[in-house]
Amino acid sequence: MVNLSQPTRLGQIAALPVDGVGLLRSELLALSVLDAQSPDHWLQHHSQQEFIQQMAVAIQQFAQAFHPRPVFYRSLDLRPHEWQGAVAQMPHSEASVLGLRGAFSYQLAPELFQLELAAIAQVQQAGYPNVRLILPFVRAVEEFTVCRQYVEQAGLMQSPEFQLWIMAEVPAVLLLLPEFVEAGVQGISIGTNDLTQLLLGAHRDQPELASVFNERHPAVRRAIAHLIQQSRQLRIPCSICGEAPSRHLDLIEDLVKWGIDTISVVPDAVERTQAAIVQAETRFRYYL
Numbered sequence: 001m002v003n004l005s006q007p008t009r010l011g012q013i014a015a016l017p018v019d020g021v022g023l024l025r026s027e028l029l030a031l032s033v034l035d036a037q038s039p040d041h042w043l044q045h046h047s048q049q050e051f052i053q054q055m056a057v058a059i060q061q062f063a064q065a066f067h068p069r070p071v072f073y074r075s076l077d078l079r080p081h082e083w084q085g086a087v088a089q090m091p092h093s094e095a096s097v098l099g100l101r102g103a104f105s106y107q108l109a110p111e112l113f114q115l116e117l118a119a120i121a122q123v124q125q126a127g128y129p130n131v132r133l134i135l136p137f138v139r140a141v142e143e144f145t146v147c148r149q150y151v152e153q154a155g156l157m158q159s160p161e162f163q164l165w166i167m168a169e170v171p172a173v174l175l176l177l178p179e180f181v182e183a184g185v186q187g188i189s190i191g192t193n194d195l196t197q198l199l200l201g202a203h204r205d206q207p208e209l210a211s212v213f214n215e216r217h218p219a220v221r222r223a224i225a226h227l228i229q230q231s232r233q234l235r236i237p238c239s240i241c242g243e244a245p246s247r248h249l250d251l252i253e254d255l256v257k258w259g260i261d262t263i264s265v266v267p268d269a270v271e272r273t274q275a276a277i278v279q280a281e282t283r284f285r286y287y288l
Contacts, residue, residue, distance in 0.1 A: 001072075001264040003241055005029055008060045008206035013267045017274070020069035022264025023134070023189065023241040024062055026076045026116070033058050039112055040074070048115055055119035056126075063128035070130050072165065072189065072239075072264075075116050077102045101138025102167075107146045118153035129161040134189055136149065137164045148184050163187055166240075168227050169194035177227070181234045189264075190227055192242025196220050215244035228258040237261045246273055253280040254259045 001022030002013060006029065033054045034042040041050060062071045079101065106113040123131050133156070135147050144166060156162050164172070166180065169191035173180065178190070195201055196215050214220070224240070231238035239262035245252055246269035255263060256277060265273045 001239070001241075001262055002267050002270060003264050004062065004267070006032065007058070007065075008066045009267070010061060014065040016267065016270050018069075018270060019262070020066055020130075021062055021071040021105055022239050022262055024059070024071055026074055027078065029058055029216060030055070039078075051115050052118045052122060055086060055116065056122035059119060059131060060123045060128060062127060063123050063131050066129055067130050070132055070161075070163075072132050072134050073120065074134040074167065074189075075106075075113060077107070090205045102139075103135050103143040104137075104139060105148050106135075106150070107143055110146075110150055112284075113127045113147070114150055114154070117156060121154050121156055124156065124162070125152060128173070129159045132161075132163040132165065134165045134167055136182075136191075137194065139170050139172055141176060141183050144180060144185060145183050153264050165189055167191045167194075169198070169242075171195070171198055171223070172224060174223055177230050178234060181236055185236065187237040187239070188227065188231060190224055190238065190240040190242060192220070192240065192244035195223060195242070199223060215242070216248055221251075221254065225254070225258045228255070228260050231261075233257050240263055249273070249276045252276040253283065256280040256284055 002016065003023040003025070004010075004013065004017050004021055005025035005027070013204060030039065039051075059071075059073060079099075100108070120131050120133065133151065135144065138144050148164060151157060151164055157164070163186045164184065165187040166185050166189075168177075168188040173188070173191050179184075185197075192215050196217070199219050200214070200217060228238050240255060240260055241264040243254065245263050246265040249272065252263065252273065253276075257280070263273060263277065
């Protein structure tokens, strides 16, 4: 699958031999839709219905281009560094990696998340049920449960094609995946960037820690293997959407061996990633 955030070259990318969008990043998409303004600032001058309509139009472009293939939309995970240059930026936090992010922020202030859900519902109603939802930066089962209730209230789960996934990027998911599945998680997508920096205590954006931030570190590799193998035991799909597979093609052989279901990369990496997958599958079958 492919990772996307903008509709640039959408027709060309949709024509690639891929099985859908493994990660539609909402942050850059929203920044474009909201005229480079933070959501709070934009909503001070526009109605909630206008937000729903504009986000629905943006999301539907991807749903339509890839239909009937799935489009996994990751809901907003507002981090200050992604809004640099925006009008009325997000409040800066020195601890943005560990700050008020993802599912926990929806629990405290659900309004924006509910508007996103309404936008996805509008896309469903327009005849594109192939949009699925990934919740970002989930720390606890309780956070997921609250979010799932909002998803149900939005009517999204009435569609048999809809699926509710979580990002597996906080190490707590490593230890609590059975409980998450019991609570209703239907799949996971491994975010190697956050998982690596949280496991190793190394911020990926700090040049001084570049030598420490290593996605091939034994702890990171074991964590990824554990998530994949546990997903197979729990009978849920497992994808990986971080930058590690396209940056380190040697990792793909291990991903195939461990039983990954989907590898999602940037469009420019599709060809070389597919070649590496074929090579790994061929070698793996030979060993078997």
